[in-house]
Amino acid sequence: MILVLLTLAVGLFAMLMVGYLAHIVNREPPGTDEMIRVANYIIESADAFIRRMYKSIAIFVVLMVILLAIIFRSFVVVGVFVLGVFLSLTAAFIGLH
CATH class of the missing domain: 1.20.5 (Single alpha-helices involved in coiled-coils or other helix-helix interfaces)
Structure with missing residues (x-):
């Protein structure tokens, strides 16, 4: 405890x-106007990156959910996995912003 x-x-x-x-x-x-302009380009690129990353991860997550459901036959295991993925992706989104 x-x-x-x-x-x-x-x-x-x-x-x-x-x-x-x-x-x-x-x-x-x-910062200066130039620094703000560069920062905005970085933010735009990070948004494009995270959108692409989420699409790639979504395919993997669907496959893993199916595999976990077949192996463990438990909604709890699948639910915890999905929750972990959601929290991890949320942390990535917050970290990039």
């Missing part, structure tokens, strides 16, 4: 640090 609480405490601390560091970064000026 102590390990569970420790894990939750470390996770909460990490999220607080992420929020604090994001606040520090976001309050800085965005």
Whole structure:
């Protein structure tokens, strides 16, 4: 039980640090017009990349869901896998933005 609480405490601390560091970064000026223009190109490219990545991953996920359903015959196993994929892709999306 102590390990569970420790894990939750470390996770909460990490999220607080992420929020604090994001606040520090976001309050800085965005830079010159040239820097903003380049940043917008990077954001546009990252969006195109993540859309393509999601399409590729979707094919793999469908195949894995079918395979897991056949092997384990459990909605729980399939559901946890899909939840993990969703959270991972959400983290990638947030990380690129």
